[in-house]
């Protein structure tokens with residue numbers, strides 16, 4: 001008589017995935033309270049190999065491993081290819097995360113549509129929307145592909161079975177949080193379910209050399225909902241960012257086993273879907289109004305790509321007791337430092353003044369190379385003097401008001417020259433790092449005050 005399967009329970013922290021045999025009030029790993037949920041697992045589970053055939057892998061000598069069977073599938077979006085490191089690697093699992101409504105489904109459907117018109121068979125599994133909803137979106141995006149299969153399903157086993165039968169070239173799962181496995185009792189979206197489903201998709205990808213694209217939810221705090229382990233398990237984690245008020249979206253690689261994590265992709269959300277923005281500087285500077293005070297241009301590096309961005313500042317008398325300091329897209333603490341430098345080292349009066357600083361276009365600047373530009377636009381707004389619109393300002397401002405050198409100086413200057421800038425003010429420490437010939441005037445200065453003297457009149 002067959003031995004009955006022994007069922008055992010364990011408890012899993014919903015926040016970090018910590019596993020324990022006994023229930024605990026507080027997770028010893030992440031210190032979250034009340035986060036343990038009971039899970040049952042079955043012991044003595046048989047290998048699920050067909051006809052008892054061995055399905056385990058034999059070790060292979062490193063030098064005999066052939067990497068030719070890892071071709072990259074180029075997606076239709078140049079920006080997505082750039083972030084992925086040249087395309088999706090066969091057998092890799094890519095997780096795309098992002099805030100609700102940012103455009104994850106749009107991106108994956110567009111890519112699915114584009115690839116399937118190249119005779120790729122794609123299976124798009126949706127657990128969130130009905131097939132007719134997908135069709136409506138596809139119609140809006142202008143996608144009509146004969147080899148794009150839509151499956152509205154949330155049961156993992158059914159999805160795996162369909163994949164086995166259909167033999168697609170790529171599987172897209174939107175989203176991993178809606179999938180559930182019959183093997184576990186917990187609800188879809190719970191940590192064990194997400195982990196189990198992700199694991200099954202990873203096995204599917206690796207065994208069949210099939211690329212799998214998973215869409216994941218991001219919580220309010222910006223973490224990928226589900227276990228942190230999910231982020232460790234996948235080969236590539238892409239995060240879709242952007243302000244929903246703006247049309248620009250930025251795709252960053254938070255992790256990439258097959259490429260650099262320093263590249264970003266820039267997209268514009270329009271009625272017809274997401275458009276590539278191959279030349280972001282032109283877009284970010286397109287609405288610039290010349291001849292107004294409180295506006296400068298800086299160059300920030302997004303991966304290896306320099307992007308020119310306008311920074312605006314408005315300094316106005318405060319009407320109420322406590323003056324306001326509000327920033328959008330620029331680090332608040334960095335602006336506080338620059339205000340102190342302006343007040344103490346450059347002699348500007350900022351007491352009882354409200355200060356608003358804004359990076360135009362919904363982009364987020366977190367580089368100290370933008371210091372000089374931000375400082376100059378605040379100074380320009382206080383004194384109501386215009387900063388030369390043909391000048392680019394680069395440099396980190398030290399607490400003594402001195403200008404410190406920055407990285408990637410040549411790439412930044414080349415981008416500015418391409419966009420028609422005539423002058424660049426740079427830290428004197430960077431002068432020796434420039435070997436290329438530039439047509440624009442390069443002015444090297446030692447202090448922030450000297451920089452302002454050059455560009456403000």
Ligand SMILES: Nc1ncnc2c1ncn2[C@@H]1O[C@H](COP(=O)(O)OP(=O)(O)OP(=O)(O)O)[C@@H](O)[C@H]1O
Pocket residue numbers: 098099100101102103104105106107128140269270271272
């Ligand atoms: N008719 C439309 N015209 C223009 N833009 C639209 C239209 N419909 C939707 N959008 C854009 O698409 C976005 C929603 O995209 P999508 O459904 O791909 O997001 P998502 O990240 O998958 O969201 P969720 O997390 O809810 O699944 C909207 O926020 C909006 O910007």
Ligand SMILES: [Mg+2]
Pocket residue numbers: 104105106128174
């Ligand atoms: Mg969606």
